[in-house]
Every structure is written in C-alpha cells, then in structure tokens.
Amino acid sequence: MFRPKPRSDSVTSPSTATIEPPAFTLQPFPKPSSPGSIPSAEASRSRLPLPEERPPAYEVERLPDYTPLDENILSYNLSAPLISAGTSIRYQLKLNRGTRTDRPTQICIRRLMPSESRRLSRTSSIGSTKSIASSVGEYDDSATMYTITKLAIFWGGEAPFEIKGHRASTLPGNIRLERSERLGSRRWYFHHHKRNPANDMLKPENAKRMQKYGYHPDDEWCKTLLFTASGNKDKARLQVDWKNGQDQPIAVETDQTLTLYDLLEPKLRDLLVTCWMARAWHAATLRWEEESL
Numbered sequence: 001m002f003r004p005k006p007r008s009d010s011v012t013s014p015s016t017a018t019i020e021p022p023a024f025t026l027q028p029f030p031k032p033s034s035p036g037s038i039p040s041a042e043a044s045r046s047r048l049p050l051p052e053e054r055p056p057a058y059e060v061e062r063l064p065d066y067t068p069l070d071e072n073i074l075s076y077n078l079s080a081p082l083i084s085a086g087t088s089i090r091y092q093l094k095l096n097r098g099t100r101t102d103r104p105t106q107i108c109i110r111r112l113m114p115s116e117s118r119r120l121s122r123t124s125s126i127g128s129t130k131s132i133a134s135s136v137g138e139y140d141d142s143a144t145m146y147t148i149t150k151l152a153i154f155w156g157g158e159a160p161f162e163i164k165g166h167r168a169s170t171l172p173g174n175i176r177l178e179r180s181e182r183l184g185s186r187r188w189y190f191h192h193h194k195r196n197p198a199n200d201m202l203k204p205e206n207a208k209r210m211q212k213y214g215y216h217p218d219d220e221w222c223k224t225l226l227f228t229a230s231g232n233k234d235k236a237r238l239q240v241d242w243k244n245g246q247d248q249p250i251a252v253e254t255d256q257t258l259t260l261y262d263l264l265e266p267k268l269r270d271l272l273v274t275c276w277m278a279r280a281w282h283a284a285t286l287r288w289e290e291e292s293l
Contacts, residue, residue, distance in 0.1 A: 072263065076273060078256040078280070080288040082136070083273065088117045091273060094139040095288060104288075105150055107281060109274055110143040112136075145170055146274040148281065161278050163190075169267055175226065177278050181233070188229040188282065190275050196222045227272065229253070229279050238285065242272070253279075256287065 073085040083091035089112055096106040112120075120136065144166050151160045163175035173194035180187050200206065200220060224245065231240035231253075240253035251260045251272065258276050260269075280286040 074260040074263070076258045076260075076276075078258075078277075078286075080286065081139075087121050089120045089136065090117060092136055092139060093277065094141075094144075104281075107148040107277060108139065108141070108144045109146050109148070109277060110140060111145055111270060145270055148274065148278045150281075161282055163274060163278055169270075171271065175275070177275075177282060179282065184233055186231055186233055186283070188279050189225065190227040190229075190278075192224045192226050193221045194224075196220055227275055229275075240279070242276075251276075256280075 070086055070088070075085065076090070077084050081093040081095070082089050083093070092110055092112060094108040095104055096108065097103060098105045116136070147164050147166065149162050149164070151162055153159050158179070161177040163177070165171050171192060173192060176191050176193055178189045178191065180189070196219075226245055228243045228247075229240050231238055238255070241249060242251040242253065244250050249261055250264070251258055253276060258273065264272065277286065
C-alpha cells in the first residue's frame with residue numbers, strides 16, 4: 001500500500017505556535033507642576049481678571065421745561081387777542097371788521113390745544129402780548145368755537161348781539177344778548193334760542209291756530225335763560241356779577257379779569273368765557289391792543 005511521505009516544511013499546529021505581542025513603550029503620566037514652577041502663557045491668561053464691562057455712554061438731551069395745564073385755575077385774564085389762565089394761554093380771539101366802515105362786526109373765539117398752551121407757557125412769562133400773539137400764529141378759522149356778531153340794523157336803536165356755536169361741543173341754535181337799565185345799574189341777559197319743532201307753523205296741525213291768532217315768529221323758538229350779568233354804570237368802579245339761569249352766583253368780572261366761584265365743566269366754561277367777551281364788547285369795556293371796542 002502506498003503511503004505519502006511527510007513534508008519537511010509543514011506548518012506548525014496552531015496549538016503549538018507562540019504569538020508574540022507587539023512591542024510598545026509605556027509613557028509615564030505628566031507630573032503636576034510644583035508651586036514654584038513657571039506657569040504657561042495660556043494658564044496665565046486664564047488667571048488674569050476680566051476687565052469691567054461698562055455700557056456705552058450716551059448724551060441725553062434735557063427735555064424743555066413747561067408749565068402743565070392746571071384745570072383748577074378759576075381766574076381768566078384778557079389781554080386781547082389772548083385769554084390766559086395763570087401762565088397758560090387758553091383762548092385766542094380774532095376781530096373781523098366791516099369792509100366799508102372798518103368797524104368791528106364780529107369776534108371769533110377758539111380754545112387752544114393743550115400742546116399749544118404748553119408751548120406758550122414759557123413765552124407768556126417773559127414776553128409781551130404782541131410777541132406771544134406772534135408765537136401763537138395766525139388764527140385757525142376751522143377751530144372756531146363761537147362767533148359773536150354785531151347784527152346790522154336799518155333803523156334807530158341798539159344793534160343786537162348774536163352768539164353762534166360752530167362745533168359739536170357747542171350749543172346749537174343761537175344766543176341773543178339783551179340789556180336793560182334801571183336805577184343806575186345795567187343788566188345783561190343771555191337767552192338761548194332753539195327751534196321748537198312742535199310749533200312749526202308749516203305743519204298742518206298748526207294751520208288753524210295760525211289762522212286764528214296770526215303768525216308769531218317767537219312761537220317757533222324755545223327761549224332759555226343761560227346767564228345774567230349785572231353791574232354799575234360807572235365804568236371806573238365797574239364790577240359785574242354773573243349768575244346762571246337759576247339765579248345762582250357763578251363768577252365776578254373786574255376790569256379785564258373773570259373769576260369763577262367754582263369749577264365748571266369745559267363746555268359750560270367755554271360758553272361763559274364767550275358771553276364774557278360779548279358783554280365786554282357790548283359795554284365798550286373790551287380793550288383790543290390799546291383800542292376800546
């Protein structure tokens with residue numbers, strides 16, 4: 001029987017082979033630096049104190065000083081064409097003259113906006129009336145509250161004065177100024193005239209009454225007393241006492257000043273100031289830039 005001869009270069013069995021590990025060298029851990037050793041540059045930078053962070057500096061402009069509006073002031077001073085309360089300008093007037101006679105025929109009055117009053121508060125304490133009036137600027141007709149009109153007459157007698165409102169906050173209709181004299185005193189009445197729809201004579205239900213009693217224009221209007229003003233005839237000692245429609249004292253007028261006894265709502269205060277201007281014009285005590293109207 002044939003038997004193969006064993007090879008001389010046969011591979012050693014894995015069970016008898018020896019595997020040597022790869023050669024490498026262990027490196028020791030770095031020693032901690034001693035207290036006396038010199039630190040590295042990076043470590044030195046990490047230990048330096050951080051600079052104090054400050055916000056950027058800004059130059060804040062100072063707001064201009066102004067006097068706030070004081071709604072509790074009771075005294076109003078006239079220096080036409082302006083009306084002031086304390087150091088604040090509250091109202092502006094405008095005088096309209098006739099085209100032929102150059103006489104005053106109408107006075108318009110408007111209330112200044114709060115921003116205007118604050119802007120003029122500093123000027124009013126150091127400037128004259130003309131300089132303050134120029135600072136206000138031209139009169140704004142669109143802001144007119146009331147107009148005081150001296151109506152024309154074609155026969156002898158006293159020209160009537162009529163007040164009309166032109167804004168939603170003013171009284172509708174018109175206000176008539178009437179005057180009476182007795183025993184050295186004068187009295188002015190301010191009546192509010194407003195149409196009465198129930199007495200419209202064009203309605204069929206009122207036709208019979210008009211045929212029987214005739215047409216009376218006053219029947220178509222409601223007449224309500226708003227204010228009365230009474231004073232002495234002597235202009236040198238003029239003091240006018242104002243009362244409301246219920247005969248209650250509300251203000252006193254001396255020279256070019258109106259002093260309220262108590263606070264009034266803005267709508268009523270605007271109306272009273274307007275009637276004050278109408279009475280002063282009617283009594284020829286209204287001074288307008290060194291001119292008596």
